[in-house]
Amino acid sequence: MSPAATATATDPAVRALCAADPELARVAAGIIDLPARDRPAGFRGLASIMVQQQVSLASAAAIWGRLEARLGAVTADRLTAQSDEVLLGCGLSRPKLRYLRAAAEAVADGSLDLQALPGLPVAAAREAMTAVTGIGRWTADIYLLSALGHPDIWPAHDLALQVALQAAKGLPDRPAPKATDAIAEAWAPHRSTAARLLWAHYRVIKGRDAV
Incomplete structure (x- = not known):
């Protein structure tokens, strides 16, 4: 995988997400760099x-x-x-x-x-x-x-994203995929960046390096 590629403070998609969602803004404030998580196509x-x-x-x-x-x-x-x-x-x-x-x-x-x-x-x-x-x-x-680097993908079935979303939104239970899909609709067309933010947040709440 690639190393952290984009500073959250200067990423346009992160800035748009922060403006649209105060909980994501709080998440972004605790993330130094946005991990790329790139893989080869094919x-x-x-x-x-x-x-x-x-x-x-x-x-x-x-x-x-x-x-x-x-x-x-x-x-x-x-x-x-x-x-x-x-x-x-x-x-x-x-x-x-x-x-x-x-x-x-x-x-x-x-x-x-x-x-x-x-x-x-x-x-x-x-x-x-x-x-x-x-x-x-x-x-x-x-x-x-x-x-493929698609900018607007939300992996609703990812367990780490569900856990991170529960923490970010202060939800009483870990949300099911359908519920996370509904929440993530508000983050279009930057849902891939939202996923990367929340993956980084998952590492923070689990006590790991945010990158």
């Missing part, structure tokens, strides 16, 4: 996000390191060519292996055209991605935000 970026699904960051990093050591470049063709035993030996669960194979096959046969996604509306891009087994809205949103 199958490698998509696969890295899928590996991260429902596991800790440390576990995902370990699995990804073993995959890269085994495959060299993590491409759809190279992943498809490996046996189940080899890939399971890298630490993938059987469901995760099945999902990665489905994504690799969809990319290889053109049913998922990753190169076409930047030219599609968000809803159409999400639909194209979630049509593939194992790619849900969280994976699609993280790819659109971090690999």
